[in-house]
Every structure is written in structure tokens, then in C-alpha cells.
Amino acid sequence: MNDASPQTIYLKDYTPPAYLVETVELTFRLAPAATRVVSRISFRPNPDATTKDFVLHGSDMSLLWAKIDGAEITPSISATGLTCEVPNAPFIWEAEVEIAPDANTALEGLYMSNGMYCTQCEAEGFRRITYYPDRPDVMAVFTVRIESDLPVLLSNGNPTGSGEGWAEWHDPWPKPAYLFALVAGDLIAHTGSFTTQSGRDVALNIWVREDDIGKCAFGMDALKKSMRWDEEVYGREYDLDIFNIVAVDDFNAGAMENKGLNIFNSSAVLASPETATDSDFERIEAIIAHEYFHNWTGNRITCRDWFQLCLKEGLTVFRDQQFTGDMRGHAVKRIVDAIDLRAFQFPEDNGTLSHPVRPESFVEINNFYTATVYEKGAEVIGMLKRLVGDAAYQSALDLYFDRHDGEAATIEDWLAVFEDSTGRDLAQFKRWYQQAGTPRITVTDSFVDGTYTLHLAQETPSTPGQSVKHPFVIPVAVGLLGQNGQEVVPTTVLELTQAEQSFHFEGLSGRPLPSILRGFSAPVILKQSQTGAEQAFLLAHDTDPFNAWEAGQNLARAGLTAMILDDAKPDRAFLDALRLAIADEEKDPAYRAMLLALPSQENLAQALFDAGHTPDPDRIYASHKALREAIANHCQAILSRLYDEHQLTGPFSPDASAAGKRALTNAALRYLSLSDGPSRAQAQFDTADNMTQQLAALSALLSIDAGRDALSAFEAHWSKDRLVMNKWFALQVASAEPENAVAVTEALTQHPAFNWKNPNRFRSVVGALPRNQAGFHRADGAGYRLLADWLIRLDAMNPMVAARMTTAFQTMSRWDAGRQAHMRDALRQIATAPGLSRDTAEMVDRLLG
Ligand code: ARG
Ligand code: ZN
Numbered sequence: 001m002n003d004a005s006p007q008t009i010y011l012k013d014y015t016p017p018a019y020l021v022e023t024v025e026l027t028f029r030l031a032p033a034a035t036r037v038v039s040r041i042s043f044r045p046n047p048d049a050t051t052k053d054f055v056l057h058g059s060d061m062s063l064l065w066a067k068i069d070g071a072e073i074t075p076s077i078s079a080t081g082l083t084c085e086v087p088n089a090p091f092i093w094e095a096e097v098e099i100a101p102d103a104n105t106a107l108e109g110l111y112m113s114n115g116m117y118c119t120q121c122e123a124e125g126f127r128r129i130t131y132y133p134d135r136p137d138v139m140a141v142f143t144v145r146i147e148s149d150l151p152v153l154l155s156n157g158n159p160t161g162s163g164e165g166w167a168e169w170h171d172p173w174p175k176p177a178y179l180f181a182l183v184a185g186d187l188i189a190h191t192g193s194f195t196t197q198s199g200r201d202v203a204l205n206i207w208v209r210e211d212d213i214g215k216c217a218f219g220m221d222a223l224k225k226s227m228r229w230d231e232e233v234y235g236r237e238y239d240l241d242i243f244n245i246v247a248v249d250d251f252n253a254g255a256m257e258n259k260g261l262n263i264f265n266s267s268a269v270l271a272s273p274e275t276a277t278d279s280d281f282e283r284i285e286a287i288i289a290h291e292y293f294h295n296w297t298g299n300r301i302t303c304r305d306w307f308q309l310c311l312k313e314g315l316t317v318f319r320d321q322q323f324t325g326d327m328r329g330h331a332v333k334r335i336v337d338a339i340d341l342r343a344f345q346f347p348e349d350n351g352t353l354s355h356p357v358r359p360e361s362f363v364e365i366n367n368f369y370t371a372t373v374y375e376k377g378a379e380v381i382g383m384l385k386r387l388v389g390d391a392a393y394q395s396a397l398d399l400y401f402d403r404h405d406g407e408a409a410t411i412e413d414w415l416a417v418f419e420d421s422t423g424r425d426l427a428q429f430k431r432w433y434q435q436a437g438t439p440r441i442t443v444t445d446s447f448v449d450g451t452y453t454l455h456l457a458q459e460t461p462s463t464p465g466q467s468v469k470h471p472f473v474i475p476v477a478v479g480l481l482g483q484n485g486q487e488v489v490p491t492t493v494l495e496l497t498q499a500e501q502s503f504h505f506e507g508l509s510g511r512p513l514p515s516i517l518r519g520f521s522a523p524v525i526l527k528q529s530q531t532g533a534e535q536a537f538l539l540a541h542d543t544d545p546f547n548a549w550e551a552g553q554n555l556a557r558a559g560l561t562a563m564i565l566d567d568a569k570p571d572r573a574f575l576d577a578l579r580l581a582i583a584d585e586e587k588d589p590a591y592r593a594m595l596l597a598l599p600s601q602e603n604l605a606q607a608l609f610d611a612g613h614t615p616d617p618d619r620i621y622a623s624h625k626a627l628r629e630a631i632a633n634h635c636q637a638i639l640s641r642l643y644d645e646h647q648l649t650g651p652f653s654p655d656a657s658a659a660g661k662r663a664l665t666n667a668a669l670r671y672l673s674l675s676d677g678p679s680r681a682q683a684q685f686d687t688a689d690n691m692t693q694q695l696a697a698l699s700a701l702l703s704i705d706a707g708r709d710a711l712s713a714f715e716a717h718w719s720k721d722r723l724v725m726n727k728w729f730a731l732q733v734a735s736a737e738p739e740n741a742v743a744v745t746e747a748l749t750q751h752p753a754f755n756w757k758n759p760n761r762f763r764s765v766v767g768a769l770p771r772n773q774a775g776f777h778r779a780d781g782a783g784y785r786l787l788a789d790w791l792i793r794l795d796a797m798n799p800m801v802a803a804r805m806t807t808a809f810q811t812m813s814r815w816d817a818g819r820q821a822h823m824r825d826a827l828r829q830i831a832t833a834p835g836l837s838r839d840t841a842e843m844v845d846r847l848l849g
Helices: 210-215 217-234 278-293 306-328 330-349 371-388 390-404 411-422 532-541 545-566 572-582 589-596 601-610 617-634 636-645 656-676 679-687 691-703 708-718 722-735 741-749 759-771 782-795 799-809 817-831 838-848
Strands: 019-029 035-045 055-057 062-068 081-083 091-099 109-113 116-120 140-147 152-155 158-163 166-175 182-185 188-195 201-208 242-248 261-265 440-448 451-459 474-481 487-496 500-505 513-516 525-527
Touching (some): 140 182, 152 166, 188 210, 188 217, 201 210, 217 242, 278 306, 278 656, 306 330, 306 371, 306 411, 306 656, 440 513, 451 487, 532 545, 532 572, 545 572, 545 589, 545 601, 601 617, 617 636, 636 656, 679 691, 782 817, 817 838
Parallel strands (some): 201 242, 242 261
Antiparallel strands (some): 019 035, 109 116, 140 166, 158 166, 188 201, 474 487
16 A cells, blocks of 8 residues: 555456444544544444455545554555554544645645635545545444534534534434535524424524625525425435535535535525526526435435446436426426537547446546536436336336435446336346447438338447447437328337337328437437428427427528538528527427527537538637527517517516526527617616626627626626626636637736636636637637646646546547647646646546547
């Protein structure tokens, strides 16, 4: 145990822990530069172990003393842990270590944020707090004593005592160390309460700094809704007397599901109408639900090892998506999830970072908290549900909770539950967990004598380390439409299991128009040749709202492709179809707002690359802009009517219906600013009483280069609100012209309020650049160099965030030789930076291929 150099860890090498832990008692004497942690841990040999070596993880701490069964010992210590001789029987380990939370800039383990102490232990942060078997299959009952002069002292479980300068907590539910949490600070609580279905009262608290107390009501409401929903839909009740949420300003991720003490990035919980947009409200509701749902899918049933991360994350994302659909409408939610999957997971799955939903090896597990593990992991569960049906899904989940409660489980356990409860063989389905890459499904069809035949062929491109791909089981939801748009065959789920397969529909009176992959029934790329007329027909008539939207996107994409490649004019058929669709008062406003959003520039680059072209980001940018102008002019009258007719009066409400109207008027406003100039947007900016409308107006002004004054007014008004200022920074980078984006980003890094050590602020400036596609991919490589310089600097402070941001380079192979060479240079520059972290080194290594 004296090797600190990076090692690859393999799923196939899993061995059970040599020692199990019964109970853990921890005492914290908090001090910024020298916190003392005393531990008392009862170990016993694991009867299933294959070794007797006693190894505890630990780093960035000094050991003051250690005892086994009361006798002082001298372990052998390395940079990553310690070993020593132990009895071949149950024994008590005691130790005291010293750590320095104020020097912890990685924000893993125990660290400080604005004078408060907090922790982040997933995945392997607990080993920076004390020596411990820091692996998720070691589950133990924790008792914690905190000593500090700070007024609020929190840990997991239920409070068991407190006094002047101390507090004690006991968590009766055995848990892995990654779910440990501690918070100490000068905080106040927004309180609430919840009565569970069996009648137990639970105290609810959202702990914040005094300034933020007005931003908690929405989160509290979302928490109660989540608790109720999990009871009603999954039969899962909360299991402690208290549930605490804490908002933290410096946080690497979105939030963390520590047992009974969820810790949130303040951006993922704090919201008021004045400071948060409708998308913030929706995101906050979803993240609160997500972390709460982890109590059963993650905490009560946890993961055997980190390769099984999707067991908790895929399932919990799937559950939070169901929840949001129930709260806000399933049609729009499915579209939003598909857009996100295509924007974040598809590029990952089709680039050098491609990996299976359950990876088979890693160097640094923090690098695998990815869209593939989370979002594709959720898609895999959605497919499983579609294949077995809703009732069978519910019985399987009941069996899962019954069988594995209190355990650290695997994907094999998860699939066995479905096999045992449904009798279905899931051997082929398991490939979704093992094979990386996005399957392509090519569609051909024929119609003979009243029989319509769909022929589906699947193919998955090779990915790093996986050159051969075997066919997946793919649920393809299909409906058939007749001449007048009536549904001649309602939605049917075809099971595509072979490389090629035909499906027949008999007894039809005429050739139908197929609507394929309804509801985005599988995370695949569909290749079908549709005419513009067919796409326009589906946009107008498809009874499946997802595919109607999809048809509009396909029509837009086809037109844009012709503009990009062949200098075509904006497609008149698309403009007419869009105008018709948005005027349809049967369609709800949120849905019409989705129709008005064009495929993103990133989406176009990916589609062009897929079709064998080398995308040119500048041409994509210019065509996108030209089509938006054409829409603005073509639809001016209806857009102006929609803008006026969907204005809301009365006090702001973040509910889905009001948010949908704002989404529609704001989408219209953006176009109307192009056709009619800045006056509407300026008026909306001046009178807005909520952030949704203020920010949309500012964004519309910036998009026509009329936002200078509004930008300063916004800054002057909001300079003290960190979360709002993040928007101010990010919006400027996002709306910069391609040739200015690097300079704008650079200038903002000189702004006095730019604090690169705060992850949210860093992400809203430097992290915003890659999302400005044409700006980041400037042909001279200046965007790549700027990002590389900053990532090298950040890596020395915060490896997790730096490593994550290298994903901006994952689409390297998509671009022309000149850009590829610049990207490669930037990556090499990062790779050779002195003292590079293991996190970033692994990423750059994979990116360079
Ligand atoms: N489990 C947390 C969640 O999904 C995220 C933890 C992120 N940790 C990390 N090392 N990236 O809610
Ligand atoms: Zn999660």
C-alpha cells in the first residue's frame, strides 16, 4: 500500500471486504485548520472474505494514535491508507486523526464554504475524514458527536442530544460511508412537517444562511410532494424522525442524498420568483425529488461497488422523471428528456469517452458520474418497463425492495428480480448495461395487398474497447396513420431483437404513414427516409405528441441541412407547417414553445457528422440565425398574437400551466425582437416582476445586440445575489457572436465578481464557453486554448470539476483536421501540466484515445 500512482480498477476483480463493520462512533472537534476526528469502529472478520488483510483507506490526514482492543499500535501508513495486524475475531479499532477543512479546495471530504463546515463523501470522500474501509458494500450504524461553537450542528439520522457547543446524532439505518454527512454553521431553518402514510410525523428543515431564508418555500413544497409521491406510486415511506436539507454555495455537483441530511448546491434548492426562472423551479423540484427518492433507491438499497452506480442513479433518475411528468405533464417532459439525452449523452456515447451504462473499469470513479450512467441508465429502465408492462414493473419493484432492503446490490440482482417476477429471460436485455454506443435503426417499408411491412435493421458503431456489438432488445413503439390522419393502428410496441427483422400489419385498406419510436421508446438514432410532406403531415396529425414534435424537428433539420450544405433558402414548407402548428389552440402553450425551438447548433453538427459530412460551426451558426429570422418574419402576426394573448396577470406562480404560458410568450418574444426590434423586449425587461421574464427579455435584447443598458441595469440590481449573477455571466458568454465569444469569456474572467474557486461561478463563465458552439470552436483554436489554460489552473484546486469540464473536447473526431489539431494541442498541453490530478489525467488520456 505505498503506491500513489494511478491504477485501473476492474469490475471483474471485485472481492468481498475482508472485515465488516457493525458500528461506528465518530467525535468531531471542529477547527478550520486542525479538526480532530476520533473514531471507534467495531470490526468483525467477513465469513465470505477471500483475504484476511486489514486495509483502511485514508488520505490527506495525520494519524495521532491508533488502538486495537485498547492497545496502542503502529500501523504502516501510505498516501492512500494503512494496514496492520488484527485479531482473527471481532475487535474494536480506535484512532484519532487531524484534518484541515480550510485547506480542502477539492470540496471532497470535510471542507469549508463561507464559514460553514460541510461534507461531500460520494464517491470516495470519507477516506479524507478518517481511516475507514471506504467502499459501499461495508454498511454500518453511525453515531456522531460534533463539538463546535457554531450554532447549528447536523449529521445523519435522528438527533439524540445537544448542549452548549455540542450535538449528537444517531442513524439507526446501516449505511456505507459515502452517505455520511456533517454540517456545522451559522444557519437558520425554513421548517415544515410531513405525516407519513402510516401516521408518523417527520420534521422537515431547509437550512440556509440568513440572507437566503426567503428562497426556501418552493423547495419545501417540492420535498413534501416528493414524499407523498413516493408513498403513492412506489409505496415507499420515509424512515427517520427528521429530514434535513442544507444549501451550500461551494459544491461540485448538484446535490447529495446523505441519509437524512441531503446537501445541496445552493443553485439546486434556493428559489424565489424574483431570482429563479421557471426552468430553475422545475430543475429544483426534480433534484429535491431525486435526492429524496435515493432514500430507497441508493440508501436503503445501495450499490455493491462503484461499477454498479447506475443501479441507484439510473433508477433514481427514472423515478424523478416519472415524478416530474406526473407534476407537470408527460408529453413535454419526454421531449425535454430526449433533447437532453441527445445533447449530452449521445455525444458522449459517440465519442472517445463512450462507456457502457455499467463501466467495466475506471481509474477515478468521479469521472463516471456521466450522462451515460445517469440518463442512459434511466432510459434502460424505461425500456425494461415498456417491455414487461406497468403492472409487472410494479411487482418487480416491490420484490426488489423486499429482497434487497439493507443490502448492497448489483445489476445482476436488479435483473434477477425482473426475471423472477415476470419469468422473462433478460440475458439479451443485459447488453444495455454492457455494450456502449448508440444503436442506429434503419427503417424500410413496403405495402402489398393490404399488408404493411416494416423492416428494421439495427447497428451499433464500435466504441473504445468494444469493436464487436451484438444486437440489443429494442422496444420500438409504432403507430400507423391513415390518409386523413386517423390512427389505423394504435401504438404497438415491437420488440426488435435481431440485427434485422420484419413486422407485418395486415388488413389495411391503404398504405399507412408510420409513426416510429413513439414517445422516444428507446435511446437510439432512427434512420428513415421521410419526405418533407410526410414530416409536415406528422407534425399536424400524429396523435403521439413526441413524434409530432419530432417530425417538426426533422423538417427543420432537413431545411437547415440544405441551408448549411447547399446555400438553400429557408424551407417554405417548414415555415408554413410551423405557423399552422403554433396557432393550434388545442395544443398546450408549453408544447407550442417546444415546437418553436429549433434543433440546437450542437444537434446539427452531430446530425451532419452522422450523415458523413464534416460540420462547419460558422455555417451552422449562420444558417440557424437565418432560419430564426425567416420564422420571425413568416410568423410575425401569429407570434405577436400569441405574445399578447398568453400574458398572465396576478401574482407569479411557478406552476406548470403558468410556466408554459411564459415559455410560449418568451419564445415568441425572441422571434419578435428579430422582426420588430427591441421595444417589446425592453418593455418586458423594464416591467418584469419575475426572473423568468426579466432574463428572457435580457436574452432577447442581447440576441439583437440591443442589451447593453439592460445588462448594466441587471448587474447593478443583482450584484449581491450570487445565483442571479451566475446567470448574468453565463448569458453573456452564451449570446456572444462567434468571433467575440472568447474575448467576452476572457473579459468576464477579469470581472471583480469572477471567483474561479467557486464551482458555480467557474461553470457560468469558463464552462459556458463550450456551449457557444461556433465561439468555442473558433478555427484558430483560441477557444480551446482558453479552456485548457483555465482547466490546468483549476485542476490544482479542484480536480473533480476540472476533469468534468474536459468533456468539452469529447466531440473532437467530428471536426475538420485544423480544429482537431488545435484540440489535440490543447489536450496535450493539459496532459503535460506538472502535478496533473489523477482525475484529469484519466480524462485527457481517454480523450486523446
Ligand atoms: N449521488 C449524487 C446524486 O446523483 C451525486 C454525487 C456526485 N458525486 C460525484 N463524485 N460526482 O444525486
Ligand atoms: Zn443521484
